[in-house]
Amino acid sequence: MVRGNISDLTLRRLPKYLHFLLRLQKNNVEYTSASEISRHLEVHHTQVRKDLAFTGVRGVPKRGHRVNDLIEALQKFLNWDVTLYAILIGVGNFGSAILNYRGFESSGIQIVAALDNDPQKIGKDFNRIKVFSMEKLPGLMATLNPQIGIITTPKDVAQKTTDALTKNGIKGIWNFTPTALEVPDDIIVENVDIYPSLAVLVRKINEKITKDN
Amino acid sequence: MVRGNISDLTLRRLPKYLHFLLRLQKNNVEYTSASEISRHLEVHHTQVRKDLAFTGVRGVPKRGHRVNDLIEALQKFLNWDVTLYAILIGVGNFGSAILNYRGFESSGIQIVAALDNDPQKIGKDFNRIKVFSMEKLPGLMATLNPQIGIITTPKDVAQKTTDALTKNGIKGIWNFTPTALEVPDDIIVENVDIYPSLAVLVRKINEKITKDN
């Protein structure tokens, strides 16, 4: 087991391993090795070993790792065996897609309420999650005590929404807008921004097209 | 202007600068500096300068950069002034959210068709983009000649979908599923996977909760 604190870069690779392992499990594969994971995910085999060492699992020389053991160790390390509660703000296209998506339950969070200020949406429910008026924010925070706020509002109200959440005791924010949020030091923010990825894709394709001609 | 090729890490920061600059432009701010961008986006000021240098813009000592000039330079560098065409496969929750989203037009791509094999969805249109049967894939590729395939299918058919796209001459794939796709060397893949971000968020919040108690 490696000492020292895990870096975000390492942490971000772990779900990829987990996903691959779940696929193996589904196909009833019992053992796998760092080299096999490496081959499929295009991560250097030494890196896979170092990353897996964080979870505390030990492999067996010549045999590798039991798929089930690795899955359990990863889920535990990622804290996906406990449940954090989340409220989602902004039931637009992306917001309702997330509400309808099942699959977070086994990934450490559960969405317990949604908020929007469109009267058409208030009172509806998505995947058993009810939509409340924005005014209910303080009350919902007090009664449900969610740790995570998921922001899927239009970008121009993302900061205002963040402020309301932090004022009411949120611990972390999952930001799906491209706005760079300003928060107090003790609030954890994770951004899911698709534009950086789009930028890389578009530039590489244009480069390729230019080269091909 | 810095020589050498731009790294993905640098490229990924550029849209963040652009987004911040567009906000300044909206507020009629005429000039800004690397230090101001640095302060708002939590990127080191030297890094902002290095990154911006890639676009070829020159600032004026003591004054900084014209917001409009920076925006133009970034858009041009990112190739967001030309349009690549994309087809989207999988009109589920996330797929239709993306089809309904306007905002890619000014980011280098335009979605020209969608595909799904649910008869309920075929023939519908989202935001003027028509949904076709999966069987139409080769025909659509031949007539529309899209460079990008956007994959928003269930994860277990993502690889199959990718194979169909590459066989029909796609240049790049924007993968919204958590599946690690296997593609020929000359195909560009960009993954938008929310699980790595979720992993970081969940672990940090759990760490914080443990520490607070």
Add this chain to the structure above:
DNA sequence: TAGATTGTTAATCGATTAACAATC
């Protein structure tokens, strides 16, 4: 046993940050 695989320490590589001269 022989050899594949593990886990760790050392070397390399590249990205970030510090230092500083140039300039308006």
Add this chain to the structure above:
DNA sequence: TAGATTGTTAATCGATTAACAATC
């Protein structure tokens, strides 16, 4: 002018990869 800001070169830092002994 003085000083804020630029742009670049050098130093640092951290992540990735190479090398290798241990082991089943």
